[in-house]
Amino acid sequence: MTASDTRAAPQGDSLSTAPVVAVRDAHRDYRMGQEVVRALRGVSLEIAPGDYVAIVGPSGCGKSTLLNLLGVVDRPTEGQVLIQGRDVGAMRDREATSFRLRNIGFVFQRFYLMAMLSARENVELPMAEAGMSAAARIARARELLDYVGLGARERHRPGQLSGGEQQRVAIARALANRPGLLLADEPTGELDAHTGAEIIGLFRRLNEDGTTVVVVTHDGELAAAARRTIHMRDGQIIPPT
């Protein structure tokens, strides 16, 4: 590891001034039976390195669809999504998978940890996929668990952890391969107010340490912690007034 790697959660591309995310007139249509649902209708935005963006809006407004496009788990029907300058919509599946592994960290509302793996093994999973040696990934997983305050619980399985602890493990997992972009979909949605506040604090600290963060949320406090808030309605971004 290099000296810069010793930080638990460095941002992959923090020195660049080019936007980490550039979405240009993105549309996303779904077919539900005979009906076509227009989830996104010409969304454009840019997110700079080190930014912390909250995407808010009513249910069904297209927040999660936008997050899925940014996370390269979905493709726009029209338009372009550039992550770190690369058109991710044009990537083949294998390339997109590798891109997600090395450039994007995902945090889900329901944590989605592997139930039979320990906290440390869950954090190791993306690193193992990236081909990191066992010794290196164990050291990195411990570093990340320390960072999220769970150094003493590395051997615990998800079922032995509280919701807040599970979400912190999920955040550590998302940071495993030092992604340039951390995406979170309602990360406090399953947590009580106190635990949610802890997670909000963790996201703020992550951003202060250089990680570009995008969260989709209904949580006003989480949105308030962001540097910038994007409001959406009916598949479109509402321009700031």
Added chain:
Amino acid sequence: MIRTLAAASLRRHPARTILAILGVAVAGALLLDMVMLGTGMRESFRRFLLVQGFQLRIAPKGTLPMDTEATINGASALLRTLRTNPDIIAITPVLGAQIHVLQGTRAITSFAVGIDESTEADYQLEAGTNVAAPDHIVGNAAFLTAMHVHRGDTVDVVTGFDPQLRTYVGRRRLVVVGRGRFFYTSAEQPVAAVPLATMQAMGGPERADRVSLVLARVRDSANADSAAAWVDRTIPRVSTISTDAAMRQVDERMGYFRQLAVILAAVSLIVGFLLVTTLVTVSVNERLGEIAVMRAIGVRRVHIVQQIVLEGVTLSLVGAVAGLGLGLVTAHFLNAILSDFPGLPATFHFFLFQPSAAARSLGLLVIAGILAGVYPAWRAASLPIAGTLRREAIA
């Protein structure tokens, strides 16, 4: 990590995993038993024919070996002729007949063979000594039990009863010198061996210089079928069958039986395949969200397929090993039941364990396990990530 995830997945529902392994083990045991039965009877028969290494059986013209009471006359000349063929390296004549052992006022009937004292062609000595003198007799355990005799005892043996003179014919007093395991008769059938000359003499003029069968061993470099053809051409009063020819007849007559075994083996293989497919499919369907998350965090599709296939292979492999043990135990008991069928030679087995056949059949089961995992794994790994996560979130 793939191995860790696969093991973790199997540990998640231990009861289900154990039941699946047991199911595969039962299918594997049935598969193994059918393979043992299908190939084992043939191999057992081949070993039975070659037990002492004699590839040719020379019987009276138009008969099968020891199938009738017919005998070959001019045995001495026959043996001399056979010795002129350089491919025939050993010969041993056998004269089979019924004998009666006198026990007070009654006579107990047994089958006996007159043999060449220099060759243990019909039995393997278990205790005592071989027949080495004209008044020696070796019996199997059933013979000694039926006649209430032990080694060292003498027995009065006759070959027949003359109703006009009301006397026994061919009477001899013989010494029981050994106990043997006879290859070609069932274990429960009393059978004994005496020197060939004694047996011929006991039979009177009708048996003089006659034999029921001649066993011949052909040198390894020679063709047994060619030697058999030479015997038939040279000595027209005999019919010769080689082991290979006998095996061809066995193959023809047992074809339907082997087909049945193949069908049952295929059924058990399909059952194992379906069982693993069902288990893996259920397991995968429960984990669609988990799989979608793995894909979302960058786990390659091929690694997810490998993990799920590894689960199927583990179930099949462990089940196959358990099935091997279970199959051997059931084959042992089934063989014991079937071998009790009256008249079957003690050396004949219905179920014969052959490592190569067992490895092939259980290997097939493992391959079935691999195939069983591939489709559900690939289907799950190919689901759209965003859509699957959305459905899981709603669920």
